[in-house]
Amino acid sequence: MSPAATDSTLLRDLGQKALEGGTxxxxxxxxxxxxxxxxxxxLLANEVRLRLNPPDPDGKVKVTYIVDRNLNPTNVCVTxxxxxxxxxxxxxxxxxxxxxxxxxxxxxxxxxKGGIQLLLQGGHHPKLKTDxxxxxxxxxxxxxxxxxxxxxxxxxxxxxxxxxxxxxxxxLTDLRAGGLDSIPGGGAEILVERVRKVIAPKxxxxxxxxxxxxxxxxxxxxGTATMMFGHVESDAERIEHMTRVRELQDEVGVFTAFIPxxxxxxxxxxxxxxxxxxxxxxxxxxxxxxxxxxARLHLQNxxxxxxxxxxQGMKTCQAGxxxxxxxxxxxxxxxxxxxxxxxxxxxxxxxxxxxxxDAGFVPQRRNMMYQPVETPPTDKFGKPxxxxxxxxxxxxx
Amino acid sequence: MNKASTxxxxxxxxxxxxxxxxxxxxxxxxxxVRSGERLSFDxxxxxxxxxxxxxxxxxAHRVRTARHGxxxxxxxxxxxxxxxxxxxxxxxxxxxxxxxEERGYLMTPEIVEQKVREQLHRPVTEVHMVxxxxxxxxxxxxxxxxxxxxxxxxxxHVKAFTMVEIDHILKISGKSExxxxxxLREAGLGSCPGGGAEVLVDRVxxAVFREKQGPQGWLDTARKVQKHGFKMNATMLYGHIxxxxxxxTHLMKLRELQDECGGFMAxxxxxxxxxHTDLENYGHVTTGHLDQRSIAVGRLMxxxxxxxxxxxIMLTQESAQTALSFGANDLDGTVTEEKITHDAGTTExxxxxxxxxxxxxxxxxxxxxxxxxxxEEVATAAS
Numbered sequence: 001m002s003p004a005a006t007d008s009t010l011l012r013d014l015g016q017k018a019l020e021g022g023t024x025x026x027x028x029x030x031x032x033x034x035x036x037x038x039x040x041x042x043l044l045a046n047e048v049r050l051r052l053n054p055p056d057p058d059g060k061v062k063v064t065y066i067v068d069r070n071l072n073p074t075n076v077c078v079t080x081x082x083x084x085x086x087x088x089x090x091x092x093x094x095x096x097x098x099x100x101x102x103x104x105x106x107x108x109x110x111x112x113k114g115g116i117q118l119l120l121q122g123g124h125h126p127k128l129k130t131d132x133x134x135x136x137x138x139x140x141x142x143x144x145x146x147x148x149x150x151x152x153x154x155x156x157x158x159x160x161x162x163x164x165x166x167x168x169x170x171x172l173t174d175l176r177a178g179g180l181d182s183i184p185g186g187g188a189e190i191l192v193e194r195v196r197k198v199i200a201p202k203x204x205x206x207x208x209x210x211x212x213x214x215x216x217x218x219x220x221x222x223g224t225a226t227m228m229f230g231h232v233e234s235d236a237e238r239i240e241h242m243t244r245v246r247e248l249q250d251e252v253g254v255f256t257a258f259i260p261x262x263x264x265x266x267x268x269x270x271x272x273x274x275x276x277x278x279x280x281x282x283x284x285x286x287x288x289x290x291x292x293x294x295a296r297l298h299l300q301n302x303x304x305x306x307x308x309x310x311x312q313g314m315k316t317c318q319a320g321x322x323x324x325x326x327x328x329x330x331x332x333x334x335x336x337x338x339x340x341x342x343x344x345x346x347x348x349x350x351x352x353x354x355x356x357x358d359a360g361f362v363p364q365r366r367n368m369m370y371q372p373v374e375t376p377p378t379d380k381f382g383k384p385x386x387x388x389x390x391x392x393x394x395x396x397x
Numbered sequence: 398m399n400k401a402s403t404x405x406x407x408x409x410x411x412x413x414x415x416x417x418x419x420x421x422x423x424x425x426x427x428x429x430v431r432s433g434e435r436l437s438f439d440x441x442x443x444x445x446x447x448x449x450x451x452x453x454x455x456x457a458h459r460v461r462t463a464r465h466g467x468x469x470x471x472x473x474x475x476x477x478x479x480x481x482x483x484x485x486x487x488x489x490x491x492x493x494x495x496x497x498e499e500r501g502y503l504m505t506p507e508i509v510e511q512k513v514r515e516q517l518h519r520p521v522t523e524v525h526m527v528x529x530x531x532x533x534x535x536x537x538x539x540x541x542x543x544x545x546x547x548x549x550x551x552x553x554h555v556k557a558f559t560m561v562e563i564d565h566i567l568k569i570s571g572k573s574e575x576x577x578x579x580x581l582r583e584a585g586l587g588s589c590p591g592g593g594a595e596v597l598v599d600r601v602x603x604a605v606f607r608e609k610q611g612p613q614g615w616l617d618t619a620r621k622v623q624k625h626g627f628k629m630n631a632t633m634l635y636g637h638i639x640x641x642x643x644x645x646t647h648l649m650k651l652r653e654l655q656d657e658c659g660g661f662m663a664x665x666x667x668x669x670x671x672x673h674t675d676l677e678n679y680g681h682v683t684t685g686h687l688d689q690r691s692i693a694v695g696r697l698m699x700x701x702x703x704x705x706x707x708x709x710i711m712l713t714q715e716s717a718q719t720a721l722s723f724g725a726n727d728l729d730g731t732v733t734e735e736k737i738t739h740d741a742g743t744t745e746x747x748x749x750x751x752x753x754x755x756x757x758x759x760x761x762x763x764x765x766x767x768x769x770x771x772x773e774e775v776a777t778a779a780s
Contacts, residue, residue: 012410037762038722039458040409042451043417061448285715286722286761315685315716322450322686359686360448 011035015044018297021051023246026239029298033235038290038323045293045324052303053326056362063321063361064304064370065352068117068150069110069333073098073136077123079155079202082270083189083231083263087123097125100139107144113333114349114376117368120151121186124159124203130171133160134178141179149179150368153186154212155204169215176219182368183216183223185259190229191244192237199232199274210248217252222369225255225302229291230262230283231274238291242298249301256370257304257327260295261311262288285316289323296324304370309347318355327366328352406467406762408459418456421449426697430456436698441645444694450686457693457724464703465726469763471754472770474523474730477512478737479504479542483529487606489595489637491673491741493529503531506538506545513549516733521550523730523770526557527592527737530609536570540584547585554770555585559593560618561610567618578625588770589622591630591665597650598643605638605676616654623660628771630706631661635691636669636683637676644691648698655701662772663704663727666691668711672742688716689723696724704772709757710738710745718757727768728754751777 014028015036024032032041055061074097077087088095098106107118118140137149152175161168172180189199191206204212213223225245229238242258249255262283265271275282288311296305306329307320317328331349356363365373408414411431418427426440436444444453480503483493494501504512513524524546531538539558546555558566558581570577595601597612610618622629631651635644655661668683668691669676696705706727707720717728733748749757751767758765767775 008407008410011407012413015409015413035407037406037408037455037458037462038719039451039454040407040414043409043414043455046449046451047417047420281756281760284718284757284760286718289719313713313715315683315688315713316719317685319450319685319689319716319719322448322454354681355684358684359450360446 015040018044018300019047019051021048021300023300024298026236026243029239029242029294030235032297033239033290033294038286038293041290041293041297042323045296046322048296048300049305049324049326052300060362061360062364063326063328063356063359064364064366064372065328065331065356066117066366066368066373067110067113067115067331067333067349068119068148069106069115071098071103071106071118071120072122073103073120074122074125074128076125078126079124079159079200080269081200081203083199083228083265083268083274085267090126097128103136103140104143107140107147110333111144111147115331115333116146116373117148117150117330119184119330119332120149121153121156121184124156126163129164130160130174133180134174137175137179148181148368150182150184151180153184154209155187157183157212158204158208168212169219172212172215172219172221176221182221183213185213185223185225185255188226188228188241188245190227190231190233190237191241192233195231195233195237199270206244210244213248213254214252217248217254221254222256223254224257224259227258227260227295228263229260230278230287231265232277239294239298242295246299246301249299253301255302256368257306258295258299258302259306259308259329260288260291261308264311285312285319288312288316289320292320293324309352314347314351314355318359321356321359321361327370328356328363406462408462409455414455418449418452421447421452423447423449423452423456427452427456430460430697433700435700438645438649441648441694441698442641444697445641445644445690450689450693453693453697454689454723457696458722460696460700461705461724461726467763468726468766469721469758470704470727470766470768470772471751471758472523472730472768472775473520473751474525474770475513475516475519475521475733476735477504477509477524477526477542477546478735479509479526479528480531480534481529481736481740482531484532485530485606485608487595487609488675489605489634489669489671489741490737491670492737496532503534504542506541509542510545510549512734513546513553517550519731519733521553521731521733522775523554523556524550525590525730525732526555527559527562527590530561530565536566536572539566540580543581543584543586554587556588556590556770557586559590560615560622561593563589563622564610564614564618567621574621575625578621578627582625582627586627588627588662589629591632591661591663592667594632594647594651595634596639596643597633597647598639601639601643612650616650619654619660620658623654623658628660628662630663630665631702632665632667633691633695634667634669636681636687637671644694645698648695652699652701655699659701661702663706664695664699664702665706665708665729666695667708668713668716670711670738670741670743674741683712685716685719688712689719692720692725693723709749710735710743713743713745714749714757718761721758721761721763728758730754 307325309317707717707725709717
């Protein structure tokens with residue numbers, strides 16, 4: 001499409017439609033995506049963001065984040081996704097299942113740092129069944145009832161359902177009884193079969209992924225939806241992904257947030273071939289920011305949109321706050337999956353807060369349900385305020 | 398399958414954009430920009446302080462597009478930082494060394510010649526030479542390094558000496574201003590870079606670079622350079638102790654001098670890197686918002702500057718690419734062996750090749766155009 005091909009009246013009408021909360025057809029989304037310059041798209045997306053997540057009565061606009069940690073109980077996985085640098089096959093020398101003591105230690109570190117949630121995801125282990133996870137959740141809830149378990153991405157649940165030959169609904173019911181609080185939207189990649197057959201042929205299909213969230217939503221549960229883009233998919237397929245998420249959201253209202261991020265090819269088996277159609281280059285931040293803004297316009301029934309510092313770095317993540325995103329994501333006290341793929345953008349809670357304030361927003365800690373959570377008092381270095389005292393008393397003793 | 402370079406670039410329809418910018422509280426500034434009216438100091442302050450970055454970006458992007466369309470300039474250049482020995486101790490600098498210090502170095506004219514020769518296999522059109530103020534090198538040394546570069550590559554454009562160096566050269570020359578500029582021109586000097594301006598405000602000068610030439614000195618020297626017919630750039634080092642009003646003051650001073658002399662080519666906001674400097678425990682790497690704002694406000698305030706450059710070494714490639722949609726129309730060049738920002742901890746590489754620069758530009762939807770130092774277009778085989 002040449003710059004002149006899309007006329008300005010059409011772009012205006014579509015922009016106006018998005019501003020008024022109208023549901024864009026996929027073709028309309030594509031016209032905006034490719035037609036408008038980046039600040040224009042960002043400005044529209046920011047308007048939608050302010051409508052969906054309005055300023056406080058005093059005019060202050062909040063940007064939220066959560067303090068959680070990743071916990072990957074196992075890296076053993078049978079799906080062999082070519083874009084993944086984290087997994088190991090059963091029997092591999094580096095394969096692991098974390099023992100309880102290690103898991104407890106990690107949770108205690110999380111609590112000590114003021115964290116409230118475990119993002120618990122792992123490989124598709126061929127032997128670990130629902131009862132193993134149920135007992136893990138029960139043990140965790142018994143010891144740490146205050147910790148929210150945001151766990152088991154849809155493909156993990158599909159895997160359990162197939163392995164145990166019983167309906168997804170039953171698996172979910174058991175997991176929930178064990179203590180599962182919400183479901184992270186990982187493993188969505190691109191929810192289009194053509195793409196999944198290329199990049200993740202052994203993993204849950206589009207329908208299976210959606211079915212997990214359909215059932216979970218019908219049970220009253222909540223979760224998030226991700227999108228991994230910048231590999232073999234087309235524009236239309238990105239938009240189809242967003243459309244499928246939107247349709248399911250209309251049906252069951254299960255998603256609290258949408259989290260797009262770009263494919264990180266380093267250390268992955270298929271990295272080079274997945275980028276072949278893109279001239280061997282991964283998506284740049286220009287493509288990321290446009291896609292973030294488009295997601296805000298096309299997916300207005302999902303209330304929150306996350307900007308990703310883990311894949312984009314702090315500068316671009318912060319820029320995303322002005323172009324549709326209202327959430328900085330997670331402080332991620334431990335991240336193993338994306339960092340295995342060579343992508344490391346370490347940060348800290350004070351850094352997240354500084355970036356939110358610097359952009360003119362008010363930082364607000366939240367839980368998975370996007371309710372505000374009180375921020376524990378800290379000293380000027382961002383350490384828990386009481387820690388200093390403890391050291392002094394130790395010295396004097 | 399996806400060619401990101403097929404991004405189209407229509408601005409939002411003016412009536413809708415006007416409405417949204419007005420809702421962001423910037424309607425009056427937008428009206429001025431659209432009618433070509435000059436922005437005031439207060440306008441600059443508001444543009445720096447509003448949280449509505451996309452609105453600021455769109456205004457700046459429209460100015461950029463009106464001037465340059467989708468063209469984005471870069472050059473094939475090399476840097477030669479001929480010495481790091483410096484008689485001054487600026488707090489933001491990790492590059493300077495004192496004489497006798499182990500990490501101190503001084504390139505003889507022969508070494509400079511060698512550095513330029515090493516790049517003869519590449520289509521370099523510019524050598525960018527800036528360095529410390531060595532306490533003992535004489536007037537001829539400066540002429541000799543310029544001659545050395547020209548000897549190695551006669552058709553190269555020598556862009557050398559910040560206003561701090563020019564001022565020093567004038568002082569040690571024992572000659573008149575006219576004679577010095579004539580000598581420099583004869584030696585082969587083509588233009589001057591824009592460094593050393595830092596923030597053109599006395600408070601900042603006193604606090605972080607008091608030993609070096611101050612704001613008035615920089616502006617006076619720039620006036621001399623431009624009156625003698627040399628083109629130059631202007632920078633601002635931001636993201637350390639300067640306040641917003643001081644940034645805007647800086648821009649106002651540059652705009653005034655440009656009205657008077659008209660010799661500035663590009664405005665180049667430089668993101669401060671704190672590592673290994675005396676401000677290490679004070680500062681941070683600049684944020685994405687500050688980077689984009691610095692570009693955009695520069696584009697909007699400096700209505701008499703033809704170009705705004707996103708210098709990727711200091712902004713990072715990511716911020717520099719985003720800046721192309723926030724008012725910048727230039728990415729600087731391939732660089733090759735930069736020392737100053739690398740000593741201050743930049744995580745960026747030493748050099749980018751032309752294909753990498755093209756990739757950044759095209760992926761953001763712009764058209765890469767190779768330029769000379771003075772913004773003449775260079776026909777290029779690279780696609």
